[in-house]
Amino acid sequence: MSAAEDNELEEQFAQKRMSSGTFVRLMRCVAPYRRTFVVNLVFTVLATASALLGPQLLQWGIDHHLTRLVDAATARTGVLWVSAIYLANLLVGWGLSVVQVRSAITVGQGAMNDLRVAVFEHIQRLSLSFFDRTQQGRIIARADSDIESLDRVLTWGANQMLSSALTLLGALALMLRYDWRLCLAVSVVIPPLAWSTRVFQRRAMLAYRHMREQGSRLTAAAAEGIAGVRVVQAFAREDVNLGQYQELGEEYGRRVLSAARLFHTYLPFVGVLSGLGTAIILGYGGTLALRGELSVGELAAFILYLGMFFGPIQTMGDLYNALLSTAASAERVFGLLDTEPQIRDRPDATVLGTAEGRIRFEGVCFRYDSTSADRWILDDIDFEVRPGETLALVGATGSGKSSIVSLLMRFYEPQRGRVMLDGCDVASVTLESLHRQIAIVTQDNFLFTGTVMENLRFARPEATEAEIRQAAETLGTDDVIRKLKDGYETRVGERGSSLSAGERQLICFTRALVARPRILVLDEATSAVDPATEARIQHALERLFEKRTSLVIAHRLSTVRHATRILVLDHGRVVEQGTHDELVAQGGRYAALYREFVRE
Numbered sequence: 178m179s180a181a182e183d184n185e186l187e188e189q190f191a192q193k194r195m196s197s198g199t200f201v202r203l204m205r206c207v208a209p210y211r212r213t214f215v216v217n218l219v220f221t222v223l224a225t226a227s228a229l230l231g232p233q234l235l236q237w238g239i240d241h242h243l244t245r246l247v248d249a250a251t252a253r254t255g256v257l258w259v260s261a262i263y264l265a266n267l268l269v270g271w272g273l274s275v276v277q278v279r280s281a282i283t284v285g286q287g288a289m290n291d292l293r294v295a296v297f298e299h300i301q302r303l304s305l306s307f308f309d310r311t312q313q314g315r316i317i318a319r320a321d322s323d324i325e326s327l328d329r330v331l332t333w334g335a336n337q338m339l340s341s342a343l344t345l346l347g348a349l350a351l352m353l354r355y356d357w358r359l360c361l362a363v364s365v366v367i368p369p370l371a372w373s374t375r376v377f378q379r380r381a382m383l384a385y386r387h388m389r390e391q392g393s394r395l396t397a398a399a400a401e402g403i404a405g406v407r408v409v410q411a412f413a414r415e416d417v418n419l420g421q422y423q424e425l426g427e428e429y430g431r432r433v434l435s436a437a438r439l440f441h442t443y444l445p446f447v448g449v450l451s452g453l454g455t456a457i458i459l460g461y462g463g464t465l466a467l468r469g470e471l472s473v474g475e476l477a478a479f480i481l482y483l484g485m486f487f488g489p490i491q492t493m494g495d496l497y498n499a500l501l502s503t504a505a506s507a508e509r510v511f512g513l514l515d516t517e518p519q520i521r522d523r524p525d526a527t528v529l530g531t532a533e534g535r536i537r538f539e540g541v542c543f544r545y546d547s548t549s550a551d552r553w554i555l556d557d558i559d560f561e562v563r564p565g566e567t568l569a570l571v572g573a574t575g576s577g578k579s580s581i582v583s584l585l586m587r588f589y590e591p592q593r594g595r596v597m598l599d600g601c602d603v604a605s606v607t608l609e610s611l612h613r614q615i616a617i618v619t620q621d622n623f624l625f626t627g628t629v630m631e632n633l634r635f636a637r638p639e640a641t642e643a644e645i646r647q648a649a650e651t652l653g654t655d656d657v658i659r660k661l662k663d664g665y666e667t668r669v670g671e672r673g674s675s676l677s678a679g680e681r682q683l684i685c686f687t688r689a690l691v692a693r694p695r696i697l698v699l700d701e702a703t704s705a706v707d708p709a710t711e712a713r714i715q716h717a718l719e720r721l722f723e724k725r726t727s728l729v730i731a732h733r734l735s736t737v738r739h740a741t742r743i744l745v746l747d748h749g750r751v752v753e754q755g756t757h758d759e760l761v762a763q764g765g766r767y768a769a770l771y772r773e774f775v776r777e
Contacts, residue, residue, distance in 0.1 A: 199507050203331065206288040214335070217280035220273050221336040225343045227270035229351070232481040234263045239474030277336060285332025289324060296320045296513060304519040305588045309545065318396040319513045323506040329499035337496055341489035348486040355475045355482075362461045363483065366450045373450075374494065377443040384436040385501045391429045398425055444491055451487035458483055520587055522607050529610040532695040533599050534564040534726030536585065541594035543580060554580050556749040558594070562742075567727040569737030571770065572746035578730045580749075582698050585728070587611060598696075616694035620701035622681040629658060629684060630665040636692035648690045652718075654683040697727045699736075734771055743767065 207214055242255030297320060308316075352360050402409065402418055409418055458480055465471040543555040555577045562568045570578040583589050584596050587603050596603045603611055616636065624632050633645045645665070649655035657680060661667040669675050669684075676684070686702060731737050738757040745753035745760065745767045753765050760767035 196508075199504065199511060202511055203327070203507060206292055206331065207284055207335075209291065210284040210287050213280050214284050217277055217284060217336055218339060220277040220280065221339050222343065224270055224273035224277055225340050225347070227266055227273060228344065229347045229485070230266055231263065232478040232485075233351075234259055234266065235481065236472075236474035236478035238263075239477055240472045241474075243474075281332050281336050285328060288331045289327060292324055292327070292510065293320065296324065296510060299514055299516075302518055302521075303516060304521075305583070306519050306545070307516060312397045313400045315393055315397050316513075317400055318393050319509055322392065322396065323510050326506040327503055327510075329496075330503045334496060334500075337492055341492045341496070344485055345489040348482040348489075352479055352482050352486070355479050356462075356465065356471055358465070359458055359462050359471075359479055362457050363454045365457070366454045370447065370450050370490065373443060373446050374490075377439065377494065380439055381436065381443075381497075381501055384432070384439055386505065388429070388432040388436050389505050391425070391432050395422075395425045395429050398422055440495075443494060447487060447491050447494065451484065454483055454487065455480060520590060520608070523605065526605060526607045527601075529598070529601070529606040529614060532614040534562075534695045535597075535599050536562040536568075536696070536726060536728075537597040538581070538584075539595045539597065541584065541591045541596060543584060543589065543591040543593075545589065547592055553749050555584075555591070558749075558751060560744060560751065560754070562726055562728070564726055565723065566741040567722045567729060567739075569729045569731070569740035569743040570746060571731070571734070571737060571743060571767065575748075576746040577749040578746060579700055582617065582700055582728060582730065585696075585698070586615060586617065613692075614694060615696045615698060616689035616692045617698040617700060618682075618686050618689045618702040620682075622678065622685045624669050624676070624681055624684060626670065627668065628663075628665070629661065629667050629669060632669065632684060633665075633688050633691050635688055640691050645687075645691050649687050652683075652687055652690055654687045657683050658687075695725055697722070697725050698730075699727070700730045701732065702729075702736075745770075 238256055238259035242252045242259060300316065300320065349360070398421070402422065409415060458476070462471060462476045462479060466473055466476050538558045538560050541555055541558040542553050543558075544551060544553050558577070558581065560568075570581060572578055580589075584591055585598075585603070587596070587608060590604060598606075598611070598614075625635065630642070630645065633649075634640050642665075646655060649658055658665055658667075661676075661680070667675075669681075682702065689697065729737050729740060734757075737743060740757070742754060743757060743760055744751050745765075747766065753760055753763065753767050755763070757771075761771055762768075
């Protein structure tokens with residue numbers, strides 16, 4: 178799927194109402210907390226009942242102790258008793274609400290954290306082809322803002338909906354109990370209320386689709402700008418990028434304002450209808466009270482219940498507003514979770530034991546887009562590397578060198594041919610057991626936030642400090658690491674930003690050796706190491722290559738000239754192979770590359 182198709186799919190998600198399937202999946206997120214969820218619903222019912230009792234107590238106090246012809250002392254005592262009971266009911270309601278809120282937060286935040294973990298776990302297992310076609314910012318938006326937008330529904334949705342429904346029905350039933358004529362009189366506001374709700378729902382759906390779509394663009398632009406900040410500064414693009422980001426931010430602000438204006442027009446309109454209903458009750462209900470057909474307490478309670486009748490409608494409108502946003506976000510989160518890795522273990526995959534290191538490519542043809550008709554990145558590649566050999570891959574940029582490594586690691590799969598390790602197709606073994614046999618050092622030299630020691634233990638957490646120092650001493654990187662601010666305990670910033678490029682590369686190289694791989698892959702591994710440092714570790718590299726199968730990709734031919742065999746690639750095909758001396762003697766493409774290297 179192309180990036181454009183992926184973006185179009187996102188817009189389709191944003192236009193959907195919440196389907197029953199999505200709702201069921203959200204409820205499954207709550208399932209592990211069902212006991213707390215049930216407690217929350219029970220206390221919601223009790224808290225709502227307590228709230229509905231309040232106007233009844235006020236009606237009793239007015240009709241039985243204020244408007245009845247009783248002596249002042251009796252009235253005062255009655256009013257105090259009703260006030261005490263009313264206060265006690267408020268305190269009980271407050272206690273019920275505390276339990277309700279705490280249980281709601283426990284359920285909602287627990288479900289959201291589980292969803293975050295599930296998304297993060299799934300992202301780590303997706304194939305590289307997914308990251309090739311999907312913007313980093315959009316992936317971050319799924320794991321961050323989209324999940325965060327589920328908070329309102331997962332935490333408060335169930336109890337607010339239950340409380341609103343019970344309050345609405347309870348208030349309506351009690352109003353009917355007092356006087357059906359007043360209910361009929363106030364019903365004149367129902368048609369405009371229904372009409373306004375329908376218009377709001379339709380327009381809010383469109384407004385929130387546009388808002389979420391623009392928000393995703395804004396996140397993607399921010400992530401891209403941060404990831405490429407060095408390039409931005411190198412080409413003095415700060416002002417241009419800022420202008421573009423400001424335009425996206427201003428458009429997002431306009432869309433947020435549009436959605437907010439719509440929402441905050443609807444709620445005040447509901448308030449106006451509520452006020453209109455109250456005015457009708459005061460006028461008509463007051464007339465009934467003066468005629469003795471309705472008590473003053475009943476009229477007061479009716480007005481309070483009318484407010485409780487319109488309150489849930491406003492809450493439900495607010496909840497529906499959140500649901501519109503949640504529906505789009507939930508669809509995108511679950512869409513990400515439903516994305517199947519193109520590369521995964523087969524049902525009958527076996528665990529690869531300690532590998533000997535025999536590698537064979539058999540007629541391999543490969544292109545990154547399997548549906549494309551473009552030329553092959555690798556075209557009929559066929560070679561073998563015996564255990565303990567060092568194979569060097571050289572060629573111009575785009576000739577297919579790194580693609581060979583990616584296929585060996587099974588980051589991708591060839592469209593034709595097979596990649597074999599110790600006589601087994603790499604597709605027939607588990608990915609974890611395959612990757613434990615291979616260590617790779619690339620020119621990207623990626624380090625994680627933490628200490629140098631933590632980074633060196635990344636592939637083998639159980640490695641002892643002595644083993645790690647021994648690996649560094651063997652490689653010749655121990656002196657470099659000990660000269661850092663705090664030696665092995667030096668903290669590195671995100672992506673190792675607090676270290677020089679050469680220091681990061683040496684640490685990555687040591688990390689690969691600590692992993693004790695049977696196969697070592699160096700993909701431009703010495704590109705950030707100065708010639709003096711490269712010469713210092715060259716002898717250690719040769720000793721290490723003797724103990725394991727190694728694949729070396731390098732533009733610096735000094736790194737590959739002692740390889741057992743060299744493959745020269747051009748446009749995805751092997752055009753020459755042999756030792757350094759053999760290829761120089763042939764006077765072909767490799768000889769030309771070597772002459773250019775010598776002149777440098």
